[in-house]
Every structure is written in structure tokens, then in C-alpha cells.
Amino acid sequence: MPRLRNSSILVVLAGLSTLFVFIYVKLLPDLGSFSDDLTGGLQHHNERVRVPPGESAINNPAVENRIHNQGNLQVEAGVRQNIDTNQIKQDFKPQKKVEEEDDDDNVGLKGWNFLWNKGNSGKDGNEENDVCKKRRAIKRFKSMATSFGKKFYENVPIFVNSSNLHFPESQEFQLPFGIDGSEDKFLDALKVLTKTDLPTEITNASCSRCIIVGSGGIIKDKKLGSTIDKYDIVMRVNGGLVYGYESDVGSRTTLRVSHPEGAPIRLDDYDPDAMFVLVVFKAPDIEWAKRVAASEKADFSDIKGGFWKGVARSVPKQPEKFRILSPAIVKETAFEHVKFPSFEGKMFKNVPTTGTVAIVMAIRLCDTVDVAGFGFDFRNPHSPLHYYENTPMSVVRHLKTHDLTLEKEFLRDLVEHRVINDLTGGLSWI
Template sequence: MALQRRLVVAVVTAGSLLCVYVLCVHLERPPSWSLKHPPGFSQAPRGSSSPAPREPRHNAPPPTPAAHPELTAASTIKAEGGDRTGTKGPPALQRQQDVRADGPTDPPFIGDAYRTEDVPPQTECGDDIRSRVKKTAFGGRFLEHVPVLQWAGDVTLEEHQRLSRYPGAHGWGGVDYKTLVETLSVLNASANRLLLDDWGRRGNASACSRCAVVGNGGILKDSKMGEEIDGHHYVFRTNGAIVKGFEQDVGSRTTHYTFSTNTLMNSLRSYAGFSGPPQSTETRYVFLPDHDRDFLLMKAAATHRLVERGRERAEDPTKYFGADVSVEKLKMYHPDFIRYLRNRFLRSGALTTKYKNLYRPSTGAVMLLAALHTCDQVSAYGFMTPDYRNYSDHYYDKSYHPVGFFINHDLRMEMALWQQLHQEGLIRLYVHR
């Protein structure tokens, strides 16, 4: 009996120990009914005290703000001959902390990397835009060393390979190397590299260069701004710039005429009273190259020959620029500059649509921003303001025509930019009084 009692005690003790072991193991394991992580959260792997890293978003689309994004620097790397700076950020105009990206954050067609050049200042202005911009909300996106113009020294096989990745005005895509060499090789004078090439003769001992940039907006009708416009050192105009008969409102001088071959031909067809670009001894012609036809017309004008091929084949360029046009009076915007303006100042939501290759800053916007990067002081006239519905599309319209909006330009974004530049004191924008 004693032996039997000892066996029963041993069995009970062993059973108790087994129950305790099973209970301890069960408490160490997570219960099968534990809550799942909510959507958008990732569970950390076992043995880790931090969440699992997300997959980096390569080729993420650019932001699509309603107005202007404040572009902030991402990772900075040396690429394509210059510093590459990514562009991300909300539409609010505020400086943000730099963010280092694990990989590319832009679609390849954006190409936020540019050639750089050092051009010594032409003036000794103590209150120029380049010194003031650093203290404004635009300081983080203003690159003063991106070349504004392209010339003979720019065309190489390496540059052609780099810029051929970008279409239209933003690169050399679609333009063959032979055409580039034949055209840009004639732009071999120092004047072809400088927008204000005659400042030494024109400055009249002035410390600062003052530029009037004149758009064609209806706000200029009955403005009586003509005398004030002509009082600047330089006067920029674009496209269907009709001066005759409107001198009291828009002035009479033109030192720089900006256009593409396409916009010039469209202006000749569309605007009664526009017979061609202004012609004077002080006028420079600044091409905004959209296609190879711009290079072909430039070459013909520089060599005083007929256009050799393309849509303008056999056209005589002297009827547009005069019989005495010289190579020094011909200039062409650099595709890096146009792409820089698009990426950092006018990065429209159109870039996220199927029409992204059609979009570029308007010709007037390129002209005004080129002046911003070149002149010491800039006054803008005839550009769109928030009350644009009160005025016809152009100051020379005989009857009211509303402003047209198309996918290739973002005019509302440009209007917001002019307001911001004016508020920051970087330009003086004419508004109706």
C-alpha cells in the first residue's frame, strides 16, 4: 500500500509539472486572436525594434501644386557637368530641410541637372537681383550659373548625347548632330554668349542695368506706359509685338525680340497688323528653339542664305530680320536654361499627364525669366494679373477676346509666379490703376 501511494503521488506531481510547462510556453507565444496592423503600416520583423524599411519610390511623379511649389534640395550629386538637385515639396513658399533620397526621385525626362558656366558680372550694381534673391523664398531654386544662351562652344558629341534625352525646347532631342554643328558653329562671337552684349556702350556710366519686359496683354491698352518703357536701358518684346499705332501705351523701342520659328509664323498668320519682328540697329533676335526648324532658320539668317530644308524651305530670312542682320545680333536660348525654368519655377501638373512632352513655359515667360537672370532691375508690363478677365487677350485686339488656356503652357501658374516675384521685390509688375 505504501508503494502504491508513492506511485500515485509521483504521477500527480509529474502531471502538475507538465501543466505548468505547457502554460508557460503558451504565454510566451502571441495569441492567435491578436489584432492585425491597420492598412498603411508595416509590421516589424521578429528580433527588430524598428519598422521594416519601405521600398524606395524610384521615378516618382513630380508634385502637382495648384500654384508654385517651393522646391527643396534632395540629395546633391555631381552629374552631367553640374550639381543635381531633386525637386520635392508642398506648394507653400517656405524653406524646408534638405532630404537625402535613396535613389532618383524624378522621371528621366525632368533632368534637374545642368551645365554651369561662370560669366563675370557686366555691371557693378549694388542692388542687383542676384544679390537680393538669396534673401527671398526663391533663394533655394535660383541657379545663377546655368547658361542662358547656347553658342559654338557648347556643341560636342558628349553634350549632344546628354541633351538628346530631352525633347523640344528642353534639350536637343530630334535635332541631328550635323544640324547642331552647322548652326551653332556660326555663333562664335562673344556677343552670342551674352544677352546684354552691348552694355559697355549702352550703360552711360549707370551702375545697374534696367530692363523693361513687355508682354502683349490687354492690360496695356490705354496704360500710357510707353514713355516709361522706352526709358529703360533694354526693352524686351515677344511674338506678335505690334508697336506701330500703340507707342503711347507700349513704347517704340525693341532691343531684344524673343520667339520660336513656330510662334513667329503663327503670329504672322494670326495677328492683323503684325508684319514681322521689329527691325532696328539695336534689336537682337533671341531664338527659343522648339524644333530643328529654329536651327535651320538661325543658320540661314547668320549666313544670309535661304533656308535649306524643312517647313521654311527656300524662305529668305532677311524679310524677318532685315538685310543687314549680323551674327552678333543673333542669339539662342540654351536648352538647359529652358529645362531649369520649367523644373524649378514652372513645374506644372501637366508634367504628370500624357501631354508632358508638349508642355513648356510660354515664350513670354522664358523672356521675362531670362531678364530676371541677366538684368539688375526688371520691370514687367503686359503680363497676366488676377484681374485678367477685365482685359482682352492682347492690347491691340479690336474687340474683346478672352485669354485662351491650352495644355502646352500653364498661364495661371505663370500669373502666380509674377505675383510672387513682385511681392518679393525681384521684379516690378505693372498692374492696372
């Protein structure tokens, strides 16, 4: 009996060995499509390499190596499985199509960022072949606001015109959160600034991909210039310089979003074809825009105490290149999203920065929104605040009208909920 039992055991083991070999040879290669594979050797050839939150996808050797190595592993697996390795390599190239953003946000994450889905070609994102998700930014923004119990303004106007001046959300407060007491000044300015339509680069695009270039020192030496210039819309904030810094910030400008004190002083720092979007914080700002649009050299000597620093007396643009941002956008940004205290509409430490207002504007204008040059690195108080000057980071701690603590949480939420993508990574540690 012992000998028979041992023989039976040997037969069973031999059968199991045969089954194991069959599974290994015939079935194991297909399991990579359905199982988690920590080594990467069994990954399905449609798997995409994604950048962890807080990392930049541009000029990131770790990311490039992951893309390159994963591609090689999959091609090697293809040779063993006799599948078309050329098709695998093609799958790693950016897809050439425009897609509607999925209503299910979890499904929509498949195409988060074309920069994160770029293939082993090693080229930067935002090329003709890249996937652009239509209305991705605004859908995710609304979803995020709803999940946080925040109010989302439906059909809010972007630029002020005579017909939308009395938009309900603009009525309650004075500037910068509403038009109360300034209606006549707006109407007077609109007699000069007669154009109020959206940029043709947005209205004519099947899917608009926008980047907002902030002035933060974090963008210095990142060499993002060529990548930035490939976007459909390039927005710049306040006095962000271009000439002499093209390798880092690009050379194109579609819109410059600024208030009078932030606008460049030198004429050479303006792109004559770019649109100037005025963010109104106080009544003299409206008068400034009207005068610089109507005169080659405006005079502001009669406006006493209207500006907290010197302002440009000339902006080399025709009146049709100016737009006035709706105060409803500033109000929504401040009180609904950043959650500043309203102080009954009075200005205190509750005014959003121009950069944050520009981001909210872009989310409503563009299908996809990326940012670069944003973030205050308080860990390094002596690091440069702006890429074009040596003012230290520490000065922002003494601002009287901006609460950067609340604002940074809002911006970080935008990144974490994939409403926007941060190319320079500054919003993960601010």
C-alpha cells in the same frame, strides 16, 4: 486736512500741465522719427511713398496725391520746426547713385523700385538720378527659390555657344528642355550665328535697368511709352508691335525674344539694331534661325509640319544680331520654378510661355527688372488678349502646351518677393 489735500492736488496738476506743455513744444516734433503716425503729420522727412502690391506706379493719381500731400505735410512741419525745407524737398527727388544690393534681403527692400521711390517732382522713374541696385534681381530670385525649396541653376549659360552646349543641365532631355538629339543642329547653326556674347548695353552698364514689354491688352492706353524708352534695356516678346503703338509701348527695342511662329512677319516691325533672341521649342526652330540669318528670303518648303502657323521668311538683321537662348533656361523655368510636371522631358502642358522665359532670362542678365503688359484677365473673357489686336482673352484657356494656372502663381510670387516690379498691375489679379 481736506483743504490741504485739494491744494496738493492742484499743485500736482499744475506741474503735469507744465510738463505736458514742455513735451509738446520741445520734444513732440522729434518723435515723428521714431513713432508710427497714422495722419502723416509727424513723418520723418526721409520716409518714402510706396505703391501697394498690384497697383501701378505710373499714371496713378492716388499715388501722385500721396507723394504730393506727404511732401507738403513734411514741408509744413519743417517750417514749424525751423529746419531746412529745401533739404526736405531734395530728399523727395530720386537719388543719383548706384548701390550694391544688400545681402540681407529685408534691408535690401529699402530701394525696391526707383519708380516707387520717385519724389514729388512728378517725373517718371528710370532717370539718371535713380537708384539702381546692382544684382538685385538675381539675388532676390535666388533667395526666393531657396525659401521655396526650389533648385537654382548656378552659372547657367544664357546664350548657346559651342563651349557651353553641353552644360550639365542641358543634357538630360530633348527640346525644348535640353539638347539631347539636337547637338549637331545647334553646332551647324552656330557656323552661321557666330556671335554669342551679351548685349553691350548690359556689359557696358555700371548697373543695368531692364524692362520686358509683354503684348498683353492691359498695357493699352496706359501711355507708358516715354517711361519704357528711358530704360537701359527694352525687351519685347514675340510679335509685340511698336509702330503705331509708341505712346503705350515705347519706340526702342534692345532685344526681341521669340520663337519662329511668334516673330513678326512684316519687316517694318523689326528694329534693325535690336538683338533677336531665339527660344527653341523644336528642332525646326534652329533651322529657321539659321536660314533667315543667312538669306534675304528663306525657303522652308522642305520642312514639313515643322511650324504650327506661318513664319517669317525674312528677318532684316545680320547674323551677328541673332542669339539662341540656352535650353537650360527653359528647363529651369519649367521644372524648377513654375514646377510643371516633367513628363520625362516630353512636351505636354508643361511648356512655359515665351514671356515667362524672357523674364527668367532678364533676371539673370539685368540688375533690376520691371515688366509691363503681362497678365491674363480671365474675369473679362472678352477683353483683348493683345494690345494690337482684338482676339479675346478667352482663347488662352484652350492652349495645349501652356498651363497658365501654375505659371501665373510663379509670376505673382516674383512680384510679391520683389524680384520684379509690375508697372501695369496685371500680375496681381491673373
